[in-house]
Each structure stands twice: as C-alpha cells, then as structure tokens.
Amino acid sequence: MSLYEAYETNADKESNGVEVQFPPNKDGSVPVFIIASTGKANKGYAKALEVATKPYRRIGVEAMGNELAEKVFREVFVTHVLKGWHNVRDRSDMPLEYTKENALKLMTDLPRLYQQLQEQANSIDLFKDGLREEEAGN
Numbered sequence: 001m002s003l004y005e006a007y008e009t010n011a012d013k014e015s016n017g018v019e020v021q022f023p024p025n026k027d028g029s030v031p032v033f034i035i036a037s038t039g040k041a042n043k044g045y046a047k048a049l050e051v052a053t054k055p056y057r058r059i060g061v062e063a064m065g066n067e068l069a070e071k072v073f074r075e076v077f078v079t080h081v082l083k084g085w086h087n088v089r090d091r092s093d094m095p096l097e098y099t100k101e102n103a104l105k106l107m108t109d110l111p112r113l114y115q116q117l118q119e120q121a122n123s124i125d126l127f128k129d130g131l132r133e134e135e136a137g138n
Helices: 003-007 011-016 043-056 066-080 100-109 111-122 129-137
Strands: 018-021 032-035 082-086
Touching: 032 111, 043 066, 066 082, 066 100, 066 111, 082 100, 100 111
Parallel strands: none
Antiparallel strands: 018 032, 032 082
C-alpha cells in the first residue's frame, strides 16, 4: 500500500460530512449521523476550536477543568462536525428533530454516543474515497 492509498482523503467529505449508520431503532429505521472530520481539512472546525479555547489559553486549557472543557469541545463538535441526522429518536422513542439544542442534549445525555462519533470523525478511513466505495458495493 502506498502512502497516498494510506493517507489520502476526500477533502469534500472531510468538510461536508459522510453518513454513519447505527443499529436499528425498535421500528426498524436506521439512525444515521452525518459527520465531518476533525482533521485539518475541516477548516471550520479548526477555526472554531481555536476561537472557543482562546479565552482559556492564558490560564492553560488544562486549568479549564474537565466539565468546562467537555462543554466547549462538545459545542464545537455539534456546530462544526455533526452536520445532521436521520431517524434519531428521543428517550420516549419519538422522532428527534436535528437542531443544535437537540444535538447538544443528545451528546450530553449519551456521552458514549458522543465518544463514538468523535472517534469516527477522527478516523481517516471514513473519509477515503476507495474504502467508502468498496463498502457501498458490498
């Protein structure tokens, strides 16, 4: 495998997002999250993270405390990485409209989901053309 095959990604996918499916809901519908990359190709994310953490640089991001840091990073994630969703349901199994407020609540209520989406957004493989096309063909 060449370096290009290993590391080249689709910049459009990195900034505009790709669909990531999750296990089906009770009614059989499949929850889908549209996520962009947290890599450098997503310039909006990088800039927003810089702006959001700027007030804390003097004291050091570590001094923010975990709770505040998580809140800041979650907000930037929801605003610049999470691009939308389909077939997502709330705790009562009712359709949950994609809004920033609903996304923040969902990511706060379900930290493991948030963590998994972060991991996906950090995955280089998700934003490669070849791999996604091969998966679509199978």
